[in-house]
Every structure is written in C-alpha cells, then in structure tokens.
Amino acid sequence: xxxxxxxxxxxxxxxxxxxxxxxxxxxxxxxxxxxxxxxxxxxxxxxxxxxxxxxxxxxxxxxxxxxxxxxxxxxxxxxxxxxxxxxxxxxxxxxxxxxxxxxxxxxxxxxxxxxxxxxxxxxxxxxxxxxxxxxxxxxxxxxxxxxxxxxxxxxxxxxxxxxxxxxxxxxxxxxxxxxxxxxxxxxxxxxxxxxxxxxxxxxxxxxxxxxxxxxxxxxxxxxxxxxxxxxxxxxxxxxxxxxxxxxxxxxxxxxxxxxxxxxxxxxxxxxxxxxxxxxxxxxxxxxxxxxxxxxx
Numbered sequence: 001x002x003x004x005x006x007x008x009x010x011x012x013x014x015x016x017x018x019x020x021x022x023x024x025x026x027x028x029x030x031x032x033x034x035x036x037x038x039x040x041x042x043x044x045x046x047x048x049x050x051x052x053x054x055x056x057x058x059x060x061x062x063x064x065x066x067x068x069x070x071x072x073x074x075x076x077x078x079x080x081x082x083x084x085x086x087x088x089x090x091x092x093x094x095x096x097x098x099x100x101x102x103x104x105x106x107x108x109x110x111x112x113x114x115x116x117x118x119x120x121x122x123x124x125x126x127x128x129x130x131x132x133x134x135x136x137x138x139x140x141x142x143x144x145x146x147x148x149x150x151x152x153x154x155x156x157x158x159x160x161x162x163x164x165x166x167x168x169x170x171x172x173x174x175x176x177x178x179x180x181x182x183x184x185x186x187x188x189x190x191x192x193x194x195x196x197x198x199x200x201x202x203x204x205x206x207x208x209x210x211x212x213x214x215x216x217x218x219x220x221x222x223x224x225x226x227x228x229x230x231x232x233x234x235x236x237x238x239x240x241x242x243x244x245x246x247x248x249x250x251x252x253x254x255x256x257x258x259x260x261x262x263x264x265x266x267x268x269x270x271x272x273x274x275x276x277x278x279x280x281x282x283x284x285x286x287x288x289x290x291x292x293x294x295x296x
Contacts, residue, residue, distance in 0.1 A: 002084055002085060005085065006082050006083075006292075006293045008293075009081075012077075013074065013075040013281075013284050015280070015284045019278045021280075022066075022278040023277050025272075026077065027272065028077070041082070043064065043078070045075075049066040049067055053065040057265075061262075085260060102240060106124055107204065127266035128266075128269045132198065133179065135182060142160070143160060144156075157196060158252060161196060165186065165195075166185060167188060171186035171187055174190070189233045193235050193250075197209060200235070207238065208266065209265055209270070210234050212231070212260045215294060260292070
C-alpha cells in the first residue's frame with residue numbers, strides 16, 4: 001500500500017526597505033527514507049540567488065544555502081514536490097524493553113557505544129527550544145511506571161498530551177517557553193512535539209523532532225483550499241529493539257501514509273523550513289502557504 005502526494009510550500013517575504021545582502025538556509029527538500037521517496041522536486045526562487053549550494057546538514061537532512069548580493073525588496077521561495085509514501089510495519093510496543101533499561105544503556109559508561117547508540121545520544125540532551133526540567137518528569141510520571149515497556153510509556157505520554165492540551169494557533173509563538181505551554185495547556189503541533197521531547201529527554205531517553213507535512217481533509221462537501229494547510233511536527237523515539245518509532249501527539253496517532261517526513265533534528269531550530277540573516281529590510285513578516293494534495 002502506498003500514497004502519492006503533490007506538495008506546494010510557498011514562502012514570501014516583503015520588506016519595508018530594500019535588503020542589500022542576505023544569507024538563507026532552506027530545509028525544503030525531503031529526506032530519503034525507507035518509507036517514502038521523492039519522485040519530482042523543484043525549488044523556484046525570486047530574485048535569483050547570487051549563489052546556491054545543495055548539501056546535507058549535520059543531521060543528514062538535505063540543506064540548500066542561498067546567498068543574495070543584490071538589493072531586493074521581496075523574496076519568494078516556492079517548493080514543488082511529488083512524494084510517494086509507503087506503508088510502515090506496525091511495531092509491537094510490548095517488544096520494547098523497560099524504559100529504565102533503555103535509559104541506563106544510553107548513559108555514558110566505560111563501555112564504548114555502537115554507532116547507532118552514539119547517534120541516538122545526540123538527541124538525549126537539552127537543545128535551544130527543549131529544556132530539561134523536573135516539571136516535565138512530574139507531568140509524565142503516570143506514563144512511565146517502573147518496568148513499563150518504553151514504547152507503551154511513550155504512547156501513554158502521547159495520549160496524555162492529546163487529552164489534556166488544546167490546539168490553539170493564537171496561544172503561542174515560536175519562542176514561547178515550554179513551561180508556559182505546560183501551564184496554559186494550549187499550543188500548536190510544534191509546542192506539543194517540543195513538550196513530548198522535553199518529557200522523554202528529561203528521563204534520559206533519546207527522541208528527535210521531525211518536521212514534515214500532514215494530509216488534512218476539508219469538511220464534507222467543501223473543496224480543498226490551495227494554501228490552507230501548514231507544516232507539521234511530531235516526535236521520533238529511539239528504541240533499541242525496534243529502532244526509531246514516530247508519534248504524533250497533536251493527533252494521537254502513529255505517523256503513517258498521511259505523514260510526509262521532511263527533516264529531523266534536536267528541535268525546530270535545526271529544521272526550520274527557511275531562516276537566515278539579512279542586511280537592511282526593516283520590518284517584515286513571512287507569508288507561508290502550504291498545500292498537500294493527494295494524487296491518483
């Protein structure tokens with residue numbers, strides 16, 4: 001079983017004053033994964049960048065570096081993707097070891113760790129948007145009783161966040177502290193992913209932030225609106241037996257055919273779709289339009 005999608009991701013910056021110089025980093029090409037493949041891709045940029053370099057970042061995500069050395073008062077970046085998503089096998093969460101055993105194995109000791117474990121360790125620690133605090137351990141206490149299999153505990157945490165938090169696009173901004181999200185019980189997918197990461201990592205476990213897209217369905221009888229979708233975010237947790245397993249706390253599901261993976265890192269700061277530095281420009285706010293359309 002598989003699913004085919006066309007994805008349109010349009011970003012436009014309109015500046016109050018001309019920008020004389022700019023450097024931009026774009027995470028708009030999808031990762032090559034066992035469960036998906038990109039069959040077509042195109043990146044349209046206006047004005048034409050002075051230089052462009054496509055490479056991989058430190059987490060293995062495709063990264064495009066753009067430099068603009070001529071004055072411009074607007075920047076338009078349009079990504080066009082055709083993605084095929086393949087069915088993933090459903091893991092048996094009971095096969096995962098007790099969460100404490102995984103935590104202990106991820107702790108540095110005199111025994112050298114294999115490459116897979118070393119890679120997981122980079123997602124154990126605090127990152128710019130995910131701080132490790134006692135309050136996150138306390139919030140997730142009921143999900144991780146002694147001896148519970150790791151992935152059953154993570155599943156319970158996903159359900160707890162889904163049940164106790166309200167999706168509210170006006171409640172937070174990118175830099176809203178997680179402790180405030182925890183107190184107010186409101187936020188968006190990015191907040192819920194960061195919160196889940198904080199709870200898991202605060203227990204010494206490894207988890208990474210995944211950015212991507214999600215197929216949304218219009219109300220019955222209503223047409224699909226172009227540009228009405230948005231980027232999505234979820235979490236992937238390292239399990240020694242089953243590898244990395246994804247969880248979407250915003251929707252209380254395991255990502256499958258309707259989730260398209262773009263990039264992963266420690267948190268949003270590692271995989272922002274477009275970010276950079278500019279000289280000049282004055283006040284500016286990006287206009288972002290995303291469309292995910294299923295294809296026959």
